[in-house]
Amino acid sequence: xxxxxxxxxxxxxxxxxxxxxxxxxxxxxxxxxxxxxxxxxxxxxxxxxxxxxxxxxxxxxxxxxxxxxxxxxxxxxxxxxxxxxxxxxxxxxxxxxxxxxxxxxxxxxxxxxxxxxxxxxxxxxxxxxxxxxxxxxxxxxxxxxxxxxxxxxxxxxxxxxxxxxxxxxxxxxxxxxxxxxxxxxxxxxxxxxxxxxxxxxxxxxxxxxxxxxxxxxxxxxxxxxxxxxxxxxxxxxxxxxxxxxxxxxxxxxxxxxxxxxxxxxxxxxxxxxxxxxxxxxxxxxxxxx
Numbered sequence: 286x287x288x289x290x291x292x293x294x295x296x297x298x299x300x301x302x303x304x305x306x307x308x309x310x311x312x313x314x315x316x317x318x319x320x321x322x323x324x325x326x327x328x329x330x331x332x333x334x335x336x337x338x339x340x341x342x343x344x345x346x347x348x349x350x351x352x353x354x355x356x357x358x359x360x361x362x363x364x365x366x367x368x369x370x371x372x373x374x375x376x377x378x379x380x381x382x383x384x385x386x387x388x389x390x391x392x393x394x395x396x397x398x399x400x401x402x403x404x405x406x407x408x409x410x411x412x413x414x415x416x417x418x419x420x421x422x423x424x425x426x427x428x429x430x431x432x433x434x435x436x437x438x439x440x441x442x443x444x445x446x447x448x449x450x451x452x453x454x455x456x457x458x459x460x461x462x463x464x465x466x467x468x469x470x471x472x473x474x475x476x477x478x479x480x481x482x483x484x485x486x487x488x489x490x491x492x493x494x495x496x497x498x499x500x501x502x503x504x505x506x507x508x509x510x511x512x513x514x515x516x517x518x519x520x521x522x523x524x525x526x527x528x529x530x531x532x533x534x535x536x537x538x539x540x541x542x543x544x545x546x547x548x549x550x551x552x553x554x555x556x557x558x559x560x561x562x563x564x565x566x567x568x569x570x571x572x573x574x
Contacts, residue, residue, distance in 0.1 A: 287418060287419050287420070288541070290418050290420045291420050291421070292537050292538055292541045293534070294416070294420050294422050295426075295537050295541075296533045296534040296536075296537035296538070297430060297533075298422070298426045298427075298429060298430045299533040299536065299537055300529050300530040300533035300534070301429060301430045301432075301433030301434060301437075302429070302433065302488050302491070302492060302533075303509055303510075303513055303529035303530075303532060303533050304433065304437055304513075304525065304526045304529040304530070305433055305436065305437070305484045305485070305487065305488035306324070306325075306328065306484075306485065306488055306506055306509060306510040306513070306529075307509075307510050307513035307514045307517065307525040307526075307528070307529050308437065308440060308481075308484060308522055308525050308526065309324065309327075309480070309481035309482065309483075309484035309485045309488075309510075310324050310481065310510045310511070310514050310525075311514050311517075311519070311520060311521065311522055311525045312453075312477050312480060312481040312484075312522070313477055313478055313481040313482075314514070314519060314520065315457035315477070315519075315520040315522075316453060316456050316457050316473060316474055316477035316478075317365070317369060317373075317379075317474045317477060317478065318376055318460075319369050319372075319376050319379040319380065319383070320376075320380050320383070321364075321383045321481075322380060322383040322384045322387055322507065323364070323383040323384070323386045323387040323390065323503075324481075324485055324503075324506070324507055324510055325387075325502075325503025325504060325505070325506035325507035325508075325510070326386070326387050326390040326391065326503040327357050327360065327361065327482050327485035327486055327489070327503075328485045328486070328488050328489035328492070328502070328503055328506045329390065329391075329394060329489060329498075329500065329501075329502050329503040329506075330353075330356065330357050330360060330390060330394075330486060330489065331353040331354070331356075331357050331485065331486035331487060331488065331489025331490040331493075332353075332404075332406075332489035332490065332492055332493040332496075332498045332502065333394055333397065333398065333404075333489075333498060334349065334352055334353035334356055334357075334486070334489075334490060335349045335350065335353055335406060335489075335490045335493040335494075336398070336404045336406050336493055336498050337397075338352055338353075339406065339409070339493075340404075340405065340406045340407060340493075345409075346409030346410075349490065350432075350487065350490045350491070353486045353487065353489065353490035354483045354486045354487045354490065355483075355486075356486065357482045357483060357485060357486025357487075357489070358479045358480075358482050358483040358486065360482060360486075361478045361479050361481065361482025361483070361485075362475060362478060362479050362482070364382075364383070364386065364478065364482075365474060365475050365478035365479075366475075368382040368383065368386065369382070369383075369474075369478070370471070370474075387503070390503075391500045391501060391503075394499075394500035395500045398498075398499075398500070400500065401499075404497065404498035404499060406493040406494045406498060407494065408423065408424075408425040408494045408495075409425065409428075409494060410424040410425045410427075410428050411424065411425075412424045414427055423495075425494050425495060426495060428491075429491040429492070429495065432487070432491060433488070433491065436484065436487060437526060440480070440484070440522070441522070444522065449476070452468045452473050453473055453476070453477060455468060456468060456470055456473045456474070456477075457520060505549075508549065508552075508553070509532070509536075509549075509552070511556070512528075512532060512552045512553065512555070512556045513525055513528045513529045513532050514528075515556050515559065515560065515566060516528040516531075516532065516555065516556055516559050516566055516567060517529070517566050517567050517568060518565055518566025518567055518568045519565075519566060521566065521567075521568040523568055524566055524567050524568030527567060527568065528566070528567060532552060535548070535551075535552070535555075536548045536549075536552060539551060
């Protein structure tokens with residue numbers, strides 16, 4: 286019973302990370318129509334930023350967290366301007382560019398921090414929360430969960446209650462109709478790319494004290510983000526969050542009782558099953574022609 290409750294607590298924390306990864310990926314694809322294969326490396330850049338500034342230079346963790354979000358946001362804006370915008374009418378070209386950037390960022394990470402070396406990031410919030418039934422959650426994990434939930438709530442508020450959010454949703458639904466209504470599709474695309482990248486960078490920064498920071502950590506991120514985005518429904522923010530929570534519980538329990546490799550394999554199988562049975566995902570809609 287204690288192991289089950291502890292696994293539930295771990296899954297809740299994991300669902301926050303999964304949601305940030307997937308929401309960023311869905312935002313970029315929904316507005317720009319481009320699959321960003323370098324999304325996992327954006328998470329890696331956020332983690333490396335915290336390692337360099339917080340663990341290496343002694344910058345306070347909140348400032349390192351903010352710096353990671355800003356740096357990855359700027360990286361996303363540069364990608365939109367130089368890699369995706371010239372290929373707006375050719376999504377395949379943008380996809381290939383993102384794959385190329387993926388390898389470039391990995392090589393830069395190896396050059397900066399070396400390969401196979403443990404990147405230790407000490408917890409900024411030491412200690413453990415003692416919950417009923419002997420469930421324990423490190424304070425660092427609890428803080429990461431609260432920040433993730435706050436960011437997701439802010440994105441939900443933005444999309445639901447602001448003109449900018451309405452414009453984002455309009456462009457994702459019908460780009461031509463949105464342009465006819467006076468919405469700048471280019472600016473909205475830049476904003477979506479910057480916001481999606483900032484979410485990825487923040488997720489990486491929050492993860493840095495909890496995981497091993499290394500150049501290829503983006504592999505697991507992009508696999509998980511694709512599973513969650515496809516199961517939830519491509520283009521659906523709510524679907525991505527729902528799928529992230531479900532997959533986090535599934536992955537955590539399978540990892541706890543069996544292995545992480547089996548959990549990932551079964552997750553990919555579930556994704557393929559969803560594509561066969563319900564191609565639009567849990568809450569997605571059919572793509573317009």
